Amino acid sequence: MLRPTFLDHENDAQTYADTDDFLLGRDLLVASVVEQGADKRRIYLPDNHAGWWDYWTGQLHAPGTWFEKPVSLADMPLFVKAGSILPLANEAIKATPEAQVGRTLALFPQPGSFSCTSLIYDDDGESKDGPHCITTLLLTGDEHSLELQISQAGDMPFPFKQLNIVLPAGENRPLHYGGRVIEHGGLITVGEAS
Numbered sequence: 805m806l807r808p809t810f811l812d813h814e815n816d817a818q819t820y821a822d823t824d825d826f827l828l829g830r831d832l833l834v835a836s837v838v839e840q841g842a843d844k845r846r847i848y849l850p851d852n853h854a855g856w857w858d859y860w861t862g863q864l865h866a867p868g869t870w871f872e873k874p875v876s877l878a879d880m881p882l883f884v885k886a887g888s889i890l891p892l893a894n895e896a897i898k899a900t901p902e903a904q905v906g907r908t909l910a911l912f913p914q915p916g917s918f919s920c921t922s923l924i925y926d927d928d929g930e931s932k933d934g935p936h937c938i939t940t941l942l943l944t945g946d947e948h949s950l951e952l953q954i955s956q957a958g959d960m961p962f963p964f965k966q967l968n969i970v971l972p973a974g975e976n977r978p979l980h981y982g983g984r985v986i987e988h989g990g991l992i993t994v995g996e997a998s
Contacts, residue, residue, distance in 0.1 A: 805829060813850040816868060823848070831888035832859075835873075835881035845875045847883075854886035857912045862973030864915065884912045887920035889941050894968065908968040909941070909952075913975055917946045926963050935960035950979045952986075954994060966991045 807827040810819040824836045825848070833856060835847045849856045851868030858865065858873075859882040865871060873881055884890065894906035914920065920943050927936040937958040944951050952969070956962055971979060971988050979986045986992055 809833070809850050813852060816851040818848055818868075819850050821848075831885045831890065833883040833885070835883070837875050837879065837881070842875055845873050845881055847871060847873055847881060849883060852885055854914045854918070856883040857886060857972050857974070858882075859884050862971075862975070864972070864974050884910075886912055886914040887918060887943070888912045889920075889922040889943060891924050906966070906968065907964050908970055910970050911943060911950070911952070911975075911979070912972060913943060913945050913950055913977070919944045927960065937962050945977060948977060950975075950977050952979060952981045952992075954981075956994075962994050964994065966993050 805828065807829070808819075809823065809825055809827055810816070812827060812830055813819045824838050826834055826836075828834055833849065835845060837845050848870050849865050849867055853867060855867050856865045857863070860879075864886065865883070875881060889912070890910040892908040892910055894908055922941045922943070924939040924941065925936065926939070928934050935958070937956055937960040939962060940955045940957075942953040942955075944953075950971075969979065969981070969986050969988075969990055969992055981992050
């Protein structure tokens with residue numbers, strides 16, 4: 805789960821330098837602030853050929869670049885690889901299936917024309933080899949629009965009928981799902997389109 809930056813960017817020589825940055829999974833870059841009293845942080849975004857979204861501001865940054873970010877004690881610089889979809893639990897205070905009251909899909913599209921696939925695995929949280937659901941999310945786009953397609957497999961229904969959809973503040977292309985445009989923060993019904 806915690807990965808050095810060079811693990812997924814072996815062709816980027818800068819990722820082999822000594823750093824406090826790390827990847828959380830393949831999609832999240834954490835740029836920890838470790839200097840006491842720091843009010844800015846110099847950050848290197850590995851060359852992933854797609855870019856990195858600032859999770860907090862919704863600004864897209866070019867891959868393989870350095871920049872300086874203002875920070876405070878309340879900040880944790882966090883960046884999401886362009887092309888990623890993060891499934892976020894709504895209002896969950898612990899990591900159990902019954903603690904989730906809903907789910908949000910945070911979409912972080914790539915610029916230009918692209919096609920990216922993400923998977924979500926759900927199970928009952930108790931049984932070994934019990935019922936499960938694998939949800940495939942296909943996010944595609946070009947210079948003018950984005951489209952989301954969802955399909956499911958497994959012997960358990962998807963745990964939520966509706967999903968909240970959010971896009972970064974810096975993403976202006978319309979998102980289509982099931983033949984309609986979905987507003988930022990809008991709800992989609994799972995199964996209404998594939």
